[in-house]
Amino acid sequence: MERFDFNQGLPDPDSIPLEQLAEAASETMLRDGFELRRYPAKLGLTALREVALRRIASRGSAGARLDDVVLTSGALQAIGLAASALAAPGDSVIVEERTYALAMRIIRRHGLRLVPVPMDDRGLRVDALANVLAGEAARGAPPKLAYLIPTHHNPTGVTLAAERRLPLLDLTRAHGVTVIEDDCYADICFEPACAPTLHSLAPESVVYVGSFSKLLAPGFRLGYFAAAPELRDRMLAHKNDGGTSDVSARIAARYLDRNLDDHVRRVRRIVQGSSQVMEAALDRHLAPAGSRWLTPTGGYFFWVELPPGLSPRALAGVAAERGLAYGSGRDYDVAGADIPYVRLCITSEPADRIDPGIAVLGDCLGRAASMRQVA
């Protein structure tokens, strides 16, 4: 049986420049190898922080300073540092009603309570946020943090509308809420420009979180955050791991320093190409039965609403039998409800396997629908 995996958020193999990375890796050892005898600098390798700063500046934060940027062991470590440093067990954290499953796990692991806020096709609903913040304050439990993915949201692919961004920040600032802005998908933008980051609009109250996992590869385990000195230092005080891999950082920096802009363009082109292949396949195999989705403007995912009445659990059973993996709606729902959605990663399968894989998903939908009629 041929298996298809649309579940994990993985980069396209073709987007990883193996020969250039081999050269960068060899040069790193021969030229900088002796530096590996030292523990990495507390903020991380300067050359890679400069690359991160270029990405942050390209997203509107022209005022961000190199000293604000800290390398982390993946974006997940940055989220964990924020959860431990900027809130205390029992505090509540504002999140979009659907959000990144691992971020939820980390935030909860720190004893924090997730408070979901409804979204629509233009992202988090600011009116709903106002109500939630007022309600939590009235309960005597004003949230300390908001963890948000405003651009190319995971899992829904929605981008928070530009005109909602300042009103959202006015609200969080008024309530003393620090925003963790997870911008890990910002590099993968299919449009000429994304909306400016929350961090660029309110640098004093937003911790910006970025990643090299989507731009380069997850195996490097390289992420970063940017925050004003007071927030940065509170988070740094919890980063007691002896530093982020200097082997990873030096190899990535040696390659990206010279190739960043070309590399970003190339990765975007590859993901956008696969996105178009994915949408054509969805049109062909899923639309006829009543599935619906929004065309993403960037990021890694299609968030597909299942046909009315179809049971997500029935579909999961059929798909497992057929060797097909996708993200199940309930994994991203803050309440863990069995919402009728699947998340499909654009690049986890090579482009030429997308249509055959989505055809299998279409078959599974048909079988799950017929099971409903039988039941």
Next chain:
Amino acid sequence: MERFDFNQGLPDPDSIPLEQLAEAASETMLRDGFELRRYPAKLGLTALREVALRRIASRGSAGARLDDVVLTSGALQAIGLAASALAAPGDSVIVEERTYALAMRIIRRHGLRLVPVPMDDRGLRVDALANVLAGEAARGAPPKLAYLIPTHHNPTGVTLAAERRLPLLDLTRAHGVTVIEDDCYADICFEPACAPTLHSLAPESVVYVGSFSKLLAPGFRLGYFAAAPELRDRMLAHKNDGGTSDVSARIAARYLDRNLDDHVRRVRRIVQGSSQVMEAALDRHLAPAGSRWLTPTGGYFFWVELPPGLSPRALAGVAAERGLAYGSGRDYDVAGADIPYVRLCITSEPADRIDPGIAVLGDCLGRAASMRQVA
């Protein structure tokens, strides 16, 4: 002014095989580069866990299983995982009265209280441990954990006598204390064989912590722990960083898998050679004024007792003026007392700079002593 740094615990530059690492790094990208698109396995790269298992087995734990071994981002992450997973804020942790400064910081950061136990030239005093455990139990605060460095102890260089190991474990087991055995210096042994690890004697109640920082280089940020399934799973539940750098792990594994035994012998020879140079320099420049030390049987450090009556603070002031760095006794004292000791790393300076550097330290001691007489 020529500066000397005997403070940081760094490997000798000559012990890092740059050309072989360059080859391993290049091969990693060309042959395994596509694997970097995936998130590292939860337990870490199997090939490097196998290398770790060989090190663990060489220390007496022939019964350790590959499934018990988990890669971490440096040994520090393993210590942090133990502190968060195996104790709760407010709990107390047994430690040697002098111990690793960063471990103290991590344990305290988790809200845990350090309870020091006296040592002598043969390591932790088991009679004192019995008293402390009984006292804490009587206070209604029985410790959950002990964090110990039984072999080539940091900072004192002492190794816990073999005949104290089982009695110590009888005590910790009787009191329900899980031992974190920090064995990061075990690879650097100048004698034919070290005492068997605590983990080999009591695998169910000891978490073994090892590192590639001393064997290879800290810039890889690779450590590991080995623990029985129940302890391992509790710690793994707190490892939410998306995995340990696969770039670091694959390069290290590709080199070490083929070269482990030769590499271990070579590193030991280099460190032992520098240790002999260091001891000759101490004999020449420090002994005459009354400094004393034990010759280490392995590890990275000389722990030098200052001449009677000499003020550690006066020495620190003089040394700073002369551009000389060393580890100050109080940084390793659990109570932060100004104990009259300095810690000198054997390999942080190249071998040919050890004698000139220790000569400067001898001068500083003389000046600090004369200041005392003036004062």
